[in-house]
Amino acid sequence: MAVGVSCTEIQQHRVELVENYSKHLTRLLDVLFNVGAVTEEDLSFIRGSAVRGERECMRLLLDVLNGRGEESCRAFLYILQSVQGETTNPGQPNQLEHLKKHKDILARQHSLVDYLSIRGHNLGQDETWYLTDITFSRQAGYASTSQFRHESTGVGDAFRTRTDEICVFRDVYENLLSKPSSGVNMLSGVAGSGKTTVVRRLVREWAAENTSTKIVLSLAFRELNLITQEQSLQDLLSDHYIHLKPVLNELLSSKPSRFLLILDGLDEFCYPLNFEHTPKCSNPERVQPVQSIVVNLIKGILLPGVSIFLTSRPHAVSKVPPVLVSHFYSLLGFSSAQQKQYFEQNCSSPEAAAAVWASVSSHKPLLLMCHIPAFCWIVSTALLDGGSCLCPDSVNANQPNSSLGPSELLLSSKPVTITEIYCCFVKSIVLFHVQGRCEGSHHTRLQHAPHVLGEMQPILKSLGAMAFRGLLERRFIFESADLSSFNLDSTKISQVFLFEILKEDRASLTFEKGFHFIHTSVQEFLAALYYVLQSLSGSDPFLGLQPSTGQYLQSAFKQIASAFNKFSRPRRLFRRRIKKALRCGVHHQSGHMDLFCRFVCGLLVPRARLILNGFFPDGPKMHLLRCQPSPDPTPPFLLHLLHSQLQSSTLSPERQVNVCHCLYEAQDPGLSQRLQGWMKVLSQQAPGQSGSLNRDWSELAFLLQLSSDLQVLNLDAQGLDADGLRRLLPVLPLFSTLSLGQNPLGSEGASVLSLVLRNPDCRIQRLWVVATGLGCEGLKILVEALKENRTVTDLRMAINKIGDDGAGYLAELLRTNCTLTDIRLRDNLVTDKGAEVLMAALKENTTLEYLWMFDNKFTKDGVKKLKEFANTRPNLDIKVCV
Secondary structure (H helix, E strand, O other): OOOOHHHHHHHHHHHHHHHHHHHHHHHHHHHHHOOOOOOOOHHHHHOHHHHHHHHHHHHHHHHHHHOOOOHHHHHHHHHHHHHHHHHHOOOOOHHHHHHHHHHHHHHHHHHOOOOOOOOOEEEEEEEOOOOOOOOEEOOOOOOOOOOOHOHHHHHHOOOOOOEEEEEEEHHHHHHHHOOOOOEEEEEEEEOOOOOHHHHHHHHHHHHHOOOOOOEEEEEHHHHOOOOOOOOOHHHHHHOOOOOOOHHHHHHHHHEEEEEEEEEOOOOHHOOOOOOOOOOOOOOOOOOOHHHHHHHHOOOOOOOOOOEEEEEOOOHHHOOOHHEEEEEEEOOOOHHHHHHHHHHHHOOOOOOHHHHHHHHHOOOOOHHHOOHHHHHHHHHHHOOOOEEEEEEHHHHOOOOOOOOOOOOOOHHOOOOHHHHHHHHHHHHHHHHOOOOEEEEEEEEHHHHHHHHHHHHHHHHHHHHHHHHHHHHHOOOOEEEEEHHHOOOOOOHHHHHHEEEEEEEEOOOOOEEEEEEEOOHHHHHHHHHHHHHHHHHHOOHHHHHHHHOOOHHHHHHHHHHHHHHHHHHHHHHHHHHHHHHHHHHHHHOOOOOOOOHHHHHHHHHOOHHHHHHOOOOOOOOOOHHHHHOOOOOOOOOHHHHHHHHHHOOOOOOOHHHHHHHHHHHOOOOHHHHHHHHHHHOOOOOOOHHHHHOOOOHHHHHHHHHHHOOOOOEEEEEOOOOHHHHHHHHHOOOHOOOOOEEEEOOOOOHHHHHHHHHHHHHOOOOEEEEEEEOOOOOOHHHHHHHHOOOOOOOOOOEEOOOOOOHHHHHHHHHHHHHOOOOEEEEEOOOOOOOOHHHHHHHHHOOOOOOOOOEOOOOOOHHHHHHHHHHHHOOOOOOOEEEEOO
């Protein structure tokens, strides 16, 4: 593993640390020992050299920390600022010195994290070159109705409306830190879209610049969850920023407008926010519950004039009333070009990046998931070792003595589902990133993979049990007591999957450890891995959530009951447990259990479990699954269960889409048939029936992702409105022909189409919007998008009542557009005046080949002029009649 950021920082500042902090050695050793960063043997070794002076002991401490690794070094740097804060004389440093120190400390605390050190360089030396910029949208306030969709519709452009403004990180930075502003700014993004990375980058760039007059304070809702007693805002900030304590009260009382308060992760806040009935409190010294502090801050009652930057996943945005949000930002994710750039910058070599990109781009569901930056990181980690760790056949394919069994031959060399990607991710971590398991060649470690996974099974099972309990309780932060109850205190593998944070208890002058999984989706996968392992073993997954210490009689009773269940009705119990897992997704409308359900379905497919060969018990209980090796490896009962859910009349559209995801993870062969059924119904729909349709366009959008060869999407006369079109937004740019005729799209539908046409991945060449009620206003919106688009050559928009004003907008487009070759404008109420404007524009346009304008409001004289103009342009076919 590469040397971590904290280890490098200690090495670089070794002389300064010895010079300035040797006098605090005793306090440092006590605190480091209390948090487990050093051992009792380390203390004896360091203190045994006291005869040689404090500086020599400090040098030995730094050597010990370097040997202990990144986690201990990180704890040391975190504790260092606190210890210095305790011993500093408040009367000596002035305010500027305190603020300079504050910038240094915040920059260190918000360093960009490379959890597994998969990159081939040190982040501490140059952390900006590999950052792939990401696109934001910005609008004034937000529409609450748009925030209740399933998160998957938020990837890309789905939340953008016609009023949104597109911006980049620098625009966000300048709005928050370079301009005088106050009020609440909110950033929304799905899990893994980069919200916390934006916060880290925001803080670090602020700390590096000297032009901003703002003072940044950053708090995570994960940390606020740990506050169980009432507290004042002043004490809360003083405890969190000890180094600012001598000047904080003065700054808060005299200059609150200088502060930018970042509150990261609203969706993880465990306390309810009641904006109507929370008592008003403008006194920062008054003690109140932490949720009351948050409410009064957001409402501008506490610290009036302060700027607040909130981040949240989409489902929790509505916790804050729209009227309180001055600017609303959405993270739109990576385009395909940005995905490719990310892999090039983060993989160890160009060859590795090309291999990863080839695997991702060949599977449309993976390509769409990689709009999420965190998923790009997970894919990089899973496939970075050349992909050979995925499947046994890719390891032994060239070996004459290969001993693969028939079941192993089911695997291909590339992962197909999201579950398989996460299986590869876990396998890659266990084989290549767990400290102490990096010995041996790449090939040797792959050969021993089943043995290593079997050896690690108890630890991964315990991690999964803790993850599952956290999902049920909606907890993302775990305490040391949680790890102890699952026997995870000192395991090296848990240190890889979990990230440690430190929280200081000022009452006892001690530090408490907190832990969270490296990503929420990893928590969901490990929870599913545990659930399936327990179910396949005949055990109740919910019984494994109890603490492992104490209650021996109760534990023994549960073991006896579990054994009895194994021999009574194993198949019925197994199905009941899987049904119970899927029910979790239906009952949680926020969607936080959706990925868990998908992973459970994916892990019931033998192909996915064989990637983790050695983790599951030998001879899995195939009688429980009723699963044949090939050609249909998916348990029939699972498909039946999912199909019955899909046909339920009470299932919401969002949950219906998640069931489709589950069917994909379960490798349901019927998905392609379901898509064919959709296409058959669409092709047979009569125009007269369009008004009575009630289609689930989200389901169609998902099914279309599975088709790699479908180039034409014909949705004529399907009763498709703007909302339905918005649900199809993730897949619309992927077709070469998009026919939407005879649907009530209106100007709102034109706004959605403008997003499609501006999409960097847009492939549409033929856009047919005949009789869609666009009108002049809708055409104006389309024209603005077509000014930026370079793919559309054929535009058919008959019967849309655009009139002469609409013809003027088209003329404006034709003066600059060099892509359009065919425009059809039949029956659009265009008069001679509109024709004159079009002819003037066509004198500057040399690329248009067809302009058909039958059945408009031309006079005989107007038709004559058009035909005369056509004679001067032999390469332009103008069709017109009176």
